[in-house]
Amino acid sequence: MSTDFTGQIAVVTGAAAGIGQAIATHLAECGARIAGVDIAPTLADAVAELPGEGHLAVSANIADATEASAAISRVEAELGTPRILVNSAGIGRFAPGEDLAEKDWGSTLAVNLSGSFFMAQAAGRVMLKSGYGRIVTIASQAAEIGLAEHAAYSASKAGVLGFTRVLAVEWAGRGVTINTVSPTIADTALAREIWVGEKGETARAMIPAGRFVAPEEISSLVGFLASEESAMITGEDVRIDGGRSVI
Numbered sequence: 001m002s003t004d005f006t007g008q009i010a011v012v013t014g015a016a017a018g019i020g021q022a023i024a025t026h027l028a029e030c031g032a033r034i035a036g037v038d039i040a041p042t043l044a045d046a047v048a049e050l051p052g053e054g055h056l057a058v059s060a061n062i063a064d065a066t067e068a069s070a071a072i073s074r075v076e077a078e079l080g081t082p083r084i085l086v087n088s089a090g091i092g093r094f095a096p097g098e099d100l101a102e103k104d105w106g107s108t109l110a111v112n113l114s115g116s117f118f119m120a121q122a123a124g125r126v127m128l129k130s131g132y133g134r135i136v137t138i139a140s141q142a143a144e145i146g147l148a149e150h151a152a153y154s155a156s157k158a159g160v161l162g163f164t165r166v167l168a169v170e171w172a173g174r175g176v177t178i179n180t181v182s183p184t185i186a187d188t189a190l191a192r193e194i195w196v197g198e199k200g201e202t203a204r205a206m207i208p209a210g211r212f213v214a215p216e217e218i219s220s221l222v223g224f225l226a227s228e229e230s231a232m233i234t235g236e237d238v239r240i241d242g243g244r245s246v247i
Contacts, residue, residue, distance in 0.1 A: 006031030014089030112156035168235030209242025
């Protein structure tokens with residue numbers, strides 16, 4: 001199977017750090033020109049460090065439908081028609097259900113669910129006109145299993161699975177596929193700060209594979225779903241969780 005994206009435009013949200021940065025790097029290594037979308041002040045530096053050339057940093061709040069649409073319009077104007085969108089931007093606000101603040105519930109759904117939909121909607125409009133597109137959204141094991149203190153996060157990711165299936169049905173006959181990837185805890189710099197000591201060991205013990213997933217493993221899976229060879233895969237949630245969701 002080919003993962004040569006030479007000449008293709010790929011929009012990656014959350015590209016300034018973590019999983020999004022790893023995905024942007026992988027696609028760039030495979031020849032894609034990256035439009036990194038984020039609100040982080042480090043975005044420009046992160047995009048400048050990507051392999052290859054001709055990349056674009058786009059500062060946008062994807063939770064705002066107007067900004068999401070403007071981001072895609074800018075990509076079209078400055079790079080060309082995007083063939084790939086990867087929704088990786090996300091936040092987590094964790095607390096016991098009885099203590100979860102309204103603002104934390106709202107902000108989590110605004111970014112993770114609404115932001116992913118607004119970007120898929122905006123990119124989808126462009127892709128449908130061209131007759132080709134690949135959209136991949138990073139969901140989570142939390143979309144399907146109960147995790148303490150994850151009420152807002154789980155709801156947001158379960159919602160992503162829902163709209164993905166609907167758009168897959170609507171767009172499958174017009175050349176645009178849309179799928180999700182659901183990782184377990186990813187071994188990012190942030191995770192290494194959070195999942196330490198007994199907390200981290202307990203989390204690893206609940207994963208049959210006995211470890212967290214590497215961002216590069218997620219990137220490779222996303223790369224396949226973003227490729228031409230994945231044309232008959234749409235509306236799917238592909239787990240990459242070392243067996244965590246099936247125990």
